[in-house]
Amino acid sequence: MTSILRIAWKNLFRNRRRTLANLTTIALGASALLIYQAFNGGILHEYRENTIHGYYGHGQIFREGYYSQVLEKPWKRWIENPAEVEAKLSKIPEIKGIFPRITVYAFLAKGEKNLGGKGEGIVADRENNFFNQINIEEGHDIQNEKEIILGKGLANSLNVKPGDTVTVLTQTVHGQLNGAELQVAGIFHMGKKVIDDTFFRIPLKVAQELLDVKSVELISIGIEDNTDWSVVEKKIRNMDPQLDPISFQTLDKIYYQNTLDFLEVQFAFIRLVILIVVGLGIFNSISMSLFERAGEVGALRANGESRKRLLAILVSESMLLGLAGGILGIILAVGLDKSALSKGIVMPPGPGVTKPFLVHLYFEPFNFISAVILPMLAAVVAGLWPIQKLLGRSIASLLRAN
Amino acid sequence: MENLYKIQNLKHEYKWNRQSVPILRDLSFDLERGCFSCFVGPSGTGKTTLLNILGLIENPLNGNLIFCGDDLAKASEKVREKIRLHKIGFVFQSFYLIPTLTVFENTSYFLPQLGHSREKSRKWALDVLALLGLENHIDKRPGELSGGERQRVAIARAIAKKPTVVLADEPTANLDSETATRIIKAFKELQCAEGTSFIFSTHDPQLVEFARTVFNMKDGLIQSRVDQ
Numbered sequence: 001m002t003s004i005l006r007i008a009w010k011n012l013f014r015n016r017r018r019t020l021a022n023l024t025t026i027a028l029g030a031s032a033l034l035i036y037q038a039f040n041g042g043i044l045h046e047y048r049e050n051t052i053h054g055y056y057g058h059g060q061i062f063r064e065g066y067y068s069q070v071l072e073k074p075w076k077r078w079i080e081n082p083a084e085v086e087a088k089l090s091k092i093p094e095i096k097g098i099f100p101r102i103t104v105y106a107f108l109a110k111g112e113k114n115l116g117g118k119g120e121g122i123v124a125d126r127e128n129n130f131f132n133q134i135n136i137e138e139g140h141d142i143q144n145e146k147e148i149i150l151g152k153g154l155a156n157s158l159n160v161k162p163g164d165t166v167t168v169l170t171q172t173v174h175g176q177l178n179g180a181e182l183q184v185a186g187i188f189h190m191g192k193k194v195i196d197d198t199f200f201r202i203p204l205k206v207a208q209e210l211l212d213v214k215s216v217e218l219i220s221i222g223i224e225d226n227t228d229w230s231v232v233e234k235k236i237r238n239m240d241p242q243l244d245p246i247s248f249q250t251l252d253k254i255y256y257q258n259t260l261d262f263l264e265v266q267f268a269f270i271r272l273v274i275l276i277v278v279g280l281g282i283f284n285s286i287s288m289s290l291f292e293r294a295g296e297v298g299a300l301r302a303n304g305e306s307r308k309r310l311l312a313i314l315v316s317e318s319m320l321l322g323l324a325g326g327i328l329g330i331i332l333a334v335g336l337d338k339s340a341l342s343k344g345i346v347m348p349p350g351p352g353v354t355k356p357f358l359v360h361l362y363f364e365p366f367n368f369i370s371a372v373i374l375p376m377l378a379a380v381v382a383g384l385w386p387i388q389k390l391l392g393r394s395i396a397s398l399l400r401a402n
Numbered sequence: 403m404e405n406l407y408k409i410q411n412l413k414h415e416y417k418w419n420r421q422s423v424p425i426l427r428d429l430s431f432d433l434e435r436g437c438f439s440c441f442v443g444p445s446g447t448g449k450t451t452l453l454n455i456l457g458l459i460e461n462p463l464n465g466n467l468i469f470c471g472d473d474l475a476k477a478s479e480k481v482r483e484k485i486r487l488h489k490i491g492f493v494f495q496s497f498y499l500i501p502t503l504t505v506f507e508n509t510s511y512f513l514p515q516l517g518h519s520r521e522k523s524r525k526w527a528l529d530v531l532a533l534l535g536l537e538n539h540i541d542k543r544p545g546e547l548s549g550g551e552r553q554r555v556a557i558a559r560a561i562a563k564k565p566t567v568v569l570a571d572e573p574t575a576n577l578d579s580e581t582a583t584r585i586i587k588a589f590k591e592l593q594c595a596e597g598t599s600f601i602f603s604t605h606d607p608q609l610v611e612f613a614r615t616v617f618n619m620k621d622g623l624i625q626s627r628v629d630q
Contacts, residue, residue, distance in 0.1 A: 003514055010502040299498030302459050303512060303560060304487025395459040396451075399494065 004309065008316035012324075018289060022282045023325045026375045029278035030329020033271060034363070034371040035336065040263050041362035043347070050357075051256050053132050056248040057099060057220035059229060061085075061236060064244045066217075075173045078102075078215035079243075085219065088239050094232050097130045097222030099123060102207045106170035108150075108200065110158040117154055119168070119200040121207020130222045138162050139186030145203045147185035153197030155187040162186055168202065172212035180206055221245075271374070278375055279382040286318065286379075287386040291401075297390060298398025307391050314387045315380055322379030326372035333371070337361045405468070406567060406599050407433040407456060412465035414451055425451045426462070427622040433601065433615070435566070438593050440602040442610055443619035449603035450571055452619075456601060457490050457569045458482040470566060487515060491560025491598075493570040497552045499544040499559070505531065506540040509558040516563060530562045533595065534588050550581030554588060561592055567599040568592075574606045586612050 012019050052058055066077040079085055082100050089098050102121040107114055124142035134141070139162030142149055148166060150158070160166055162184050169179045182202060190196055208214065223232050229247045236245045249257050297310060337360075344358040390398075414426040425448045433439055441449045454460045455467060458474060461482075467475040470489065474482065486492075499508050509531055513523035531537055534554045544552050553573060560568050570589075574582035586609050589600050602609055610616055618625045 007500075007503070011500075014502050295494075295496060296498045296500060299492065299494055299556075300500075300511075301483075302457060302486065302492040302494075303563070304483060304485075304490070304515075305512070306483055306487075309515070396454050399459075 004312050005316055005320070008313050008320055011313070011317050012320060015289065018285055019321070022285050022321055022379075023328060025281040026278055026322055026325025026379060027328035027332055029274050029281075029378070030326045030371045030375045031332040031336070032274050032329075033374060034330060034333040034367055035361065036270060036274075037267060037367045037370070038333070038337070038361035038363045039345070039359065040267055041364060041367065042345075042359040044260060044263065045362045046347075046357050046359055047256065047259060051248055051252050052222070053130060054134060055131065056251050057097065057130070058223045059221055059233070059245050059247045060251060061089075061219045061221060062217075062244045062246065064242050067244055067246055073173070074217070075211065075213055075215065078213070078217050079219065080215045082214075082216040082219070085240065085243065089219070089221065089236070092232065092235050092239070094223050094227040094235075095221050096224055097126065097220075099127050099130065099220040099222070100204060100216040100218075101220060102204060102211065102213070102217045104168075104170060104202070104207045104210060106168045106200075106210070108154065108158060109167040109169060110160050110164065113158050115154065115157055117151075117198045117200050119202055119207070121202055121204040123204050124201075135189045136186045137189045139184065142185050142201060142203060145205055146181075146183055147203070148182035149186040149188055149201045150184060151196040151199040152187055152189045153193060154200060155184070157197070160184050168200075168206075168210065170210050172210070174212060176212075178210050178212065180210055182206070275374060275378045279378040282321070282379060283382040283386070286383045290314070290383075290386045290390045294390065294393070294398045294401035298395050298401070301395045301398065310391055311387060314390075315383065318379040318383035318387075319376055322376030323372060325379065326375040329375065330368055330371050333361075334363075337363075404435050405432050406435045406437060406470065407431075408466070408468035409433075409456075410466040410468075412452075412455065412462050412467065414448075414455060414460070414463045425622050426455070429465070429622075429624055431617065431624060431627065433599070435599055436593065436597050437599045437601065437615060438590070438613055439600070439615040439617065440604050440610055440613040441617045441619055442604060443625075447619045448622040449619055453569050453571050453601065453603050456567075457492055458486050459492075487512065487563070489566040491563055491565040491568040493553070493556050493560050493568060493573050495572040495575045497544070497549075497556045499552060499555055501544050504541050504543055505536060505547070505555050505558075508544065508555055509562050511559060512563050526564070527558070527562050530558045533591065534558050535584075548581070550577050550584060553577060553581075553585055557585070557588060557592075561596070561598065564596065565598065567601060570600065570602045572604055572606075573602060574604065574609055579608065582606060582608055 063077050063079050071077060086098050086100065089095055100123060104119040104121055106117060106119055108117050128141045137152060148168065150160065158166060164184045165181055166184060167179055167181055169177065172178050190199065223229070233245045233247070236243055300310065341361060344360040347357050347359050349356055410430050412426055412429040415422045415424045429452070441452060443449055451460065455462050462475055465475060466473055474485065503511070506527060510523050510527035513526060518526070531540055534557060536551065536554055536558060539547060539551060544555065547555065574585055577585060590612060592598055593600055604610065614630055616628045616630065
């Protein structure tokens with residue numbers, strides 16, 4: 001095997017100009033693959049960070065059976081002992097943030113204006129550090145128990161600005177009317193009209209008082225970035241089988257997971273196109289090179305060289321060419337990342353995002369492996385047909401060829 | 403002396419424009435081990451085809467081809483491949499060396515496949531190169547050598563396997579007369595030193611002069627056999 005690889009490697013230097021042309025084709029293909037994959041990775045990374053740090057956290061914990069059902073009296077299946085659950089969660093070392101929440105449907109009144117909205121009770125001082133992707137356009141996030149932040153459309157309809165007071169009116173879970181006066185701390189913009197027109201956030205304690213509950217609907221959690229969610233999920237389930245932890249990918253399936261799947265299919269198609277271009281680019285050159293070697297191959301076969309061994313040598317040549325091209329492609333892609341693309345690529349706002357964002361190439365180890373293996377496969381496949389054709393010829397015809 | 407080849411009623415033809423063109427017509431002859439023989443005759447007379455058949459590159463259409471006691475006329479490619487590797491060395495007019503390998507690497511190309519150890523292969527290859535006067539060129543590539551030196555490397559590659567027979571198709575055709583003489587002398591020395599049989603197809607009168615047996619061919623037939 002060593003001698004086959006050694007001969008194959010030396011054969012790459014037979015026609016240096018042709019090998020260089022092939023290497024350039026493969027390297028460009030490999031770097032295009034890698035950059036495109038890393039660019040997609042960068043977008044997904046940004047989107048993942050937006051999704052996690054914008055709303056969901058790394059996952060959310062519900063009481064068993066709550067998330068999958070629509071209930072007439074949802075508060076009856078909320079987490080009833082949040083302090084106890086929080087204490088247990090805080091013992092899981094991978095969990096770095098615990099954010100209990102409640103959904104509140106209420107009327108917001110300002111002067112004679114009265115609008116319905118969907119709100120969320122949150123522990124602001126905890127959330128403000130972790131959920132740093134909320135786009136506050138005016139004012140600031142909630143900083144005390146008397147404040148509220150509103151969606152831009154809702155604030156416009158109520159004609160309020162930071163510093164104004166609004167009245168939040170709702171029913172307790174027992175059916176009695178309840179209300180609170182809160183000061184507008186900030187106005188946010190989520191990019192979706194339906195959210196901007198109806199959504200507001202208030203302190204969790206205020207929401208619990210408004211609904212007259214001690215429970216929480218869900219607990220969002222933040223984990224260490226490099227931690228596998230499934231590990232945390234398993235620990236939570238083992239700790240309390242009544243809890244149902246769900247990852248942000250599932251919670252945001254419509255956007256995050258579908259975007260991921262969409263980009264994957266798109267990438268698979270572009271990858272195929274790149275590999276076909278690379279394969280066709282070097283096919284002619286490989287065919288030519290093999291054609292020129294017909295007499296040499298004939299002489300080797302006349303002296304007893306087996307077809308099998310020649311096949312191994314010639315396929316190894318394509319493989320080594322692909323390998324070297326792939327490695328050059330990686331160097332090229334990483335070089336571009338460190339130079340021309342080092343400041344990132346400015347992208348227009350994506351789905352669910354309201355401001356332009358900067359994408360940096362996001363390389364994962366698997367990207368490097370596929371940037372080597374795929375061009376190698378393309379080179380081998382491009383070489384297979386001419387190799388088979390050459391080795392299928394009789395020795396006499398090979399010897400007559402040159 | 404033991405027969406190297408025993409050829410009986412050997413026939414061969416090629417297809418040309420869907421028509422059969424006879425190239426060898428009913429050849430029968432014997433060649434002994436250790437022979438130094440050549441086939442001469444005008445172009446298109448079937449010399450190269452006969453050499454190909456003797457070298458198990460092509461199967462004859464009809465007849466018996468007995469090589470070292472075995473009838474190989476209908477042998478499978480796998481069997482012929484094995485015999486070619488172990489018992490036959492081929493040398494061609496155009497050398498057909500691997501340009502990216504050194505003289506030493508070209509010479510020892512087949513030795514690992516014969517199951518010899520690395521040290522033994524190395525010694526054999528160096529001995530053969532010394533015998534052919536190439537000991538000072540072992541690290542050179544074919545592109546750095548003259549035509550005569552390249553042909554000697556091709557001979558070294560064929561002979562390093564220690565084959566029973568070396569078949570050479572017009573081995574001196576591309577060489578000047580002085581180099582050709584050196585090559586022929588090298589063949590002769592190898593025949594004496596190793597006991598290897600040599601069979602040539604040639605137009606070269608010098609080579610014919612050195613041959614012990616000369617077969618004159620015309621139109622696919624052996625017109626005469628001269629033992630010198």
